[in-house]
Amino acid sequence: MPNIGIVGAGVAGLHLGLLLRKHDVPVTIYTDKTPQQIAAGRLLNSVAHHAPTLERERHLGVDFWPVEEYGYTCHHHYVGGSGPLRFRGDFSRGSSAIDYRLYLPKLTEVFQQRGGDLRIGALRTEDVEGVAGQHDLVVVSAGRGAFTSLFPRRPEYSPFEAPQRRLCVGLYHGVTPSEPKGVTISMSPGHGELLEIPMFSREGHVTALLFENIPGGDLAILADLKYDDDPALFTKTVLSKVAQHHPDTFERIDPAQFRLTSPQDLLQGALVPTVRADYAELPGGTFALAAGDAHAVVDPLLGQGANSASHSAWVIGRAILDDLGFDEMFCQRVAKLRSDVVLSAAQWTNLMLQPPPAHLLGLMGAMNENKAAADEFTDNFDYPDRQWRIVATADRTRAFLAKHGTVLP
Amino acid sequence: MPNIGIVGAGVAGLHLGLLLRKHDVPVTIYTDKTPQQIAAGRLLNSVAHHAPTLERERHLGVDFWPVEEYGYTCHHHYVGGSGPLRFRGDFSRGSSAIDYRLYLPKLTEVFQQRGGDLRIGALRTEDVEGVAGQHDLVVVSAGRGAFTSLFPRRPEYSPFEAPQRRLCVGLYHGVTPSEPKGVTISMSPGHGELLEIPMFSREGHVTALLFENIPGGDLAILADLKYDDDPALFTKTVLSKVAQHHPDTFERIDPAQFRLTSPQDLLQGALVPTVRADYAELPGGTFALAAGDAHAVVDPLLGQGANSASHSAWVIGRAILDDLGFDEMFCQRVAKLRSDVVLSAAQWTNLMLQPPPAHLLGLMGAMNENKAAADEFTDNFDYPDRQWRIVATADRTRAFLAKHGTVLP
Ligand SMILES: Cc1cc2nc3c(=O)[nH]c(=O)nc-3n(C[C@H](O)[C@H](O)[C@H](O)COP(=O)(O)OP(=O)(O)OC[C@H]3O[C@@H](n4cnc5c(N)ncnc54)[C@H](O)[C@@H]3O)c2cc1C
Ligand SMILES: Cc1cc2nc3c(=O)[nH]c(=O)nc-3n(C[C@H](O)[C@H](O)[C@H](O)COP(=O)(O)OP(=O)(O)OC[C@H]3O[C@@H](n4cnc5c(N)ncnc54)[C@H](O)[C@@H]3O)c2cc1C
Numbered sequence: 001m002p003n004i005g006i007v008g009a010g011v012a013g014l015h016l017g018l019l020l021r022k023h024d025v026p027v028t029i030y031t032d033k034t035p036q037q038i039a040a041g042r043l044l045n046s047v048a049h050h051a052p053t054l055e056r057e058r059h060l061g062v063d064f065w066p067v068e069e070y071g072y073t074c075h076h077h078y079v080g081g082s083g084p085l086r087f088r089g090d091f092s093r094g095s096s097a098i099d100y101r102l103y104l105p106k107l108t109e110v111f112q113q114r115g116g117d118l119r120i121g122a123l124r125t126e127d128v129e130g131v132a133g134q135h136d137l138v139v140v141s142a143g144r145g146a147f148t149s150l151f152p153r154r155p156e157y158s159p160f161e162a163p164q165r166r167l168c169v170g171l172y173h174g175v176t177p178s179e180p181k182g183v184t185i186s187m188s189p190g191h192g193e194l195l196e197i198p199m200f201s202r203e204g205h206v207t208a209l210l211f212e213n214i215p216g217g218d219l220a221i222l223a224d225l226k227y228d229d230d231p232a233l234f235t236k237t238v239l240s241k242v243a244q245h246h247p248d249t250f251e252r253i254d255p256a257q258f259r260l261t262s263p264q265d266l267l268q269g270a271l272v273p274t275v276r277a278d279y280a281e282l283p284g285g286t287f288a289l290a291a292g293d294a295h296a297v298v299d300p301l302l303g304q305g306a307n308s309a310s311h312s313a314w315v316i317g318r319a320i321l322d323d324l325g326f327d328e329m330f331c332q333r334v335a336k337l338r339s340d341v342v343l344s345a346a347q348w349t350n351l352m353l354q355p356p357p358a359h360l361l362g363l364m365g366a367m368n369e370n371k372a373a374a375d376e377f378t379d380n381f382d383y384p385d386r387q388w389r390i391v392a393t394a395d396r397t398r399a400f401l402a403k404h405g406t407v408l409p
Numbered sequence: 410m411p412n413i414g415i416v417g418a419g420v421a422g423l424h425l426g427l428l429l430r431k432h433d434v435p436v437t438i439y440t441d442k443t444p445q446q447i448a449a450g451r452l453l454n455s456v457a458h459h460a461p462t463l464e465r466e467r468h469l470g471v472d473f474w475p476v477e478e479y480g481y482t483c484h485h486h487y488v489g490g491s492g493p494l495r496f497r498g499d500f501s502r503g504s505s506a507i508d509y510r511l512y513l514p515k516l517t518e519v520f521q522q523r524g525g526d527l528r529i530g531a532l533r534t535e536d537v538e539g540v541a542g543q544h545d546l547v548v549v550s551a552g553r554g555a556f557t558s559l560f561p562r563r564p565e566y567s568p569f570e571a572p573q574r575r576l577c578v579g580l581y582h583g584v585t586p587s588e589p590k591g592v593t594i595s596m597s598p599g600h601g602e603l604l605e606i607p608m609f610s611r612e613g614h615v616t617a618l619l620f621e622n623i624p625g626g627d628l629a630i631l632a633d634l635k636y637d638d639d640p641a642l643f644t645k646t647v648l649s650k651v652a653q654h655h656p657d658t659f660e661r662i663d664p665a666q667f668r669l670t671s672p673q674d675l676l677q678g679a680l681v682p683t684v685r686a687d688y689a690e691l692p693g694g695t696f697a698l699a700a701g702d703a704h705a706v707v708d709p710l711l712g713q714g715a716n717s718a719s720h721s722a723w724v725i726g727r728a729i730l731d732d733l734g735f736d737e738m739f740c741q742r743v744a745k746l747r748s749d750v751v752l753s754a755a756q757w758t759n760l761m762l763q764p765p766p767a768h769l770l771g772l773m774g775a776m777n778e779n780k781a782a783a784d785e786f787t788d789n790f791d792y793p794d795r796q797w798r799i800v801a802t803a804d805r806t807r808a809f810l811a812k813h814g815t816v817l818p
Contacts, residue, residue: 324798324808336749
């Protein structure tokens with residue numbers, strides 16, 4: 001029986017740890033924060049889990065927020081411009097968004113109940129080798145900030161040197177959910193996107209507004225404005241920007257009720273989308289495998305990061321369960337098995353961050369008229385590899401639309 | 410609906426053509442021999458199909474020789490030396506060997522009945538581009554001899570510059586099948602192997618003896634001896650070599666009945682194991698994908714070539730059915746999807762052709778004592794990727810045996 005060390009108790013580390021514990025594999029997770037610190041802390045993100053991730057949760061017995069009750073079933077698209085587009089795509093299986101400050105502590109607790117060993121303490125890069133000495137394999141899933149020197153950036157999948165969006169995400173009262181309940185993806189050409197997400201948090205059902213602002217655009221200020229300096233100004237600014245750029249969401253806002261659920265429920269910042277090496281051999285001969293954001297950071301625009309991290313955890317876990325060694329051959333196999341989903345999520349997201357090529361604009365226009373195409377596009381949020389096969393080239397988008405009886409405009 | 414061109418009507422081309430016809434995809438197979446020429450010709454090989462290939466045949470509705478009646482269920486191992494080893498490994502699902510002079514013409518006929526277009530005529534490399542102009546994709550499955558300049562050799566998977574075995578394969582009367590009916594794999598260290606295969610041919614149930622002779626060894630002469638010059642000498646020499654090197658098969662031979670089923674039922678030669686590039690872009694922009702022996706030639710020692718070719722055909726066929734373009738992205742996806750099986754078959758075979766490292770000798774010794782390990786090893790003839798994960802390193806073999814409660818000697 002192998003003995004596995006995991007660094008980081010995010011979704012990647014926990015899904016892997018729980019899968020291994022289900023099969024009685026000894027696992028230690030090393031992480032820098034207690035579940036209590038996570039639970040009491042600032043908003044971490046506004047993660048939606050798609051159907052394949054929810055299925056993994058059911059398999060692990062950690063589906064504490066059943067999708068039927070907490071989930072949603074569609075994407076509402078709004079594309080601004082002189083002739084705005086409005087269309088809906090339905091998922092064949094629902095998604096859901098649970099505040100990670102509820103989700104991660106609960107899964108950490110279950111991990112410990114199921115015999116997982118949890119060690120609290122921040123590690124530095126030079127500590128990883130010592131950890132490795134106590135395990136057959138180390139999985140580094142400590143997020144996008146730590147241990148980056150272990151896993152060099154892969155330029156062929158990392159086209160950007162700087163953030164492409166300046167983020168402002170908060171949880172709000174005062175937004176009536178869309179009908180049917182879904183995520184609204186609102187695009188303001190040249191300025192960025194708003195993702196409006198029905199989320200379950202400590203305050204119950206609330207709305208996450210994730211502003212994906214193009215640097216230099218009219219909305220970028222939202223990433224800088226300090227709530228604590230002047231809460232009223234912040235709220236007013238958000239409202240006016242939504243009114244101007246994201247009218248479909250604005251329509252469902254009651255200005256009198258509109259406010260952040262708490263000063264802690266706001267996160268502002270930016271990240272550089274980066275794909276790193278899959279693994280590294282440590283000086284002692286043990287291999288360290290990168291997973292989740294430690295392996296591939298994507299902009300949250302398409303909600304792929306955590307789902308990709310969970311997929312990666314699953315591939316790693318199953319490989320651990322059925323392989324015989326934790327050598328370079330093992331790491332290469334994992335790299336190959338997860339590459340379709342993980343790299344496609346990165347490539348698709350990176351394409352959508354850039355000024356849209358003609359075939360993407362054409363696809364949006366076509367989906368506005370063709371519900372079946374919009375449904376398949378929406379379902380492919382669950383399968384980024386399928387989506388990438390559609391959007392990678394104009395010819396492919398043309399073939400996709402032809403399948404749905406539509407011509408690329 | 411794409412339109413696919415296939416060069417070569419071997420197992421790769423036919424399995425792909427039949428899969429595509431099952432889904433009404435227009436397919437043309439270009440090949441240099443008529444089914445009648447194949448049927449009336451010299452022995453082509455002594456191919457055994459393993460369970461995954463038989464399953465594909467059932468899926469295609471070309472299971473004309475049901476495995477229950479024509480198949481076999483195990484491998485009998487004999488390893489010569491001062492203390493010979495004798496052990497059996499059972500398959501969980503049977504294999505079978507049907508003379509390709511029955512098999513290929515029958516499948517070609519069915520391909521045509523199902524609307525496949527068959528064009529007879531030898532193509533040269535410079536003709537491929539013209540063919541490509543009439544299709545969305547060309548699959549080159551014309552065996553190991555033709556079009557090699559299109560697909561460069563990949564040295565990292567092609568360790569040999571010359572044949573590692575000198576082959577002599579013939580169909581014989583006068584060999585009583587083993588009990589239970591199976592393939593006997595007999596090893597004469599330093600001289601080579603004999604594969605004794607229960608085969609169905611025009612003469613009914615016969616025995617294929619495939620001598621895999623190490624160049625310079627005592628058996629290498631079998632690849633040179635001309636049957637037609639002196640049939641009696643040939644038969645006598647074969648008999649005496651079997652008696653000396655492969656005693657377990659010899660025991661089941663009735664010398665009075667022992668003879669080739671026909672002068673045509675003999676094939677002598679040698680091949681250089683070679684893995685080539687997965688695909689090439691033709692000058693007109695169409696892609697040519699290599700499949701089967703055109704992509705990877707393995708020595709027949711472990712019976713992997715045709716099964717790997719069929720697997721590759723399947724991967725290609727399914728990718729054609731579910732993808733939207735036949736560009737480089739398509740070819741790279743096929744390359745990735747088939748790499749586990751195809752490259753592992755090559756790597757495992759190439760390892761077994763060389764003087765055995767200590768861990769392989771240890772594995773043989775351990776399987777002699779441990780039936781469960783021998784069964785898993787045998788079943789993995791169906792799954793060369795799993796086998797390669799066991800034999801690639803001594804540590805992995807040790808872990809495999811540990812799983813079966815045995816220590817690597
Ligand atoms: C605003 C926003 C919205 C998002 N929306 C979505 C979405 O809708 N869908 C989606 O799939 N993804 C989304 N994402 C992305 C998602 O949040 C991440 O991809 C995912 O959480 C990464 O998980 P992880 O396990 O790799 O890393 P993390 O969740 O970052 O976990 C890292 C872990 O390592 C620990 N750690 C860090 N440093 C150390 C150290 N030095 N020593 C020990 N432990 C350490 C941390 O405490 C933590 O436990 C969003 C991200 C943001 C910012
Ligand atoms: C003795 C022996 C035993 C074997 N035993 C096994 C075994 O037990 N199990 C196993 O899996 N594999 C075995 N193999 C390997 C197996 O035979 C091959 O891997 C397999 O047949 C390759 O199939 P293919 O479709 O790629 O090519 P082929 O079967 O070689 O087919 C090539 C096709 O292309 C046509 N063609 C060739 N040149 C041209 C041209 N210029 N223009 C047009 N058409 C052309 C040919 O006529 C033929 O139709 C054995 C091989 C040998 C030699």
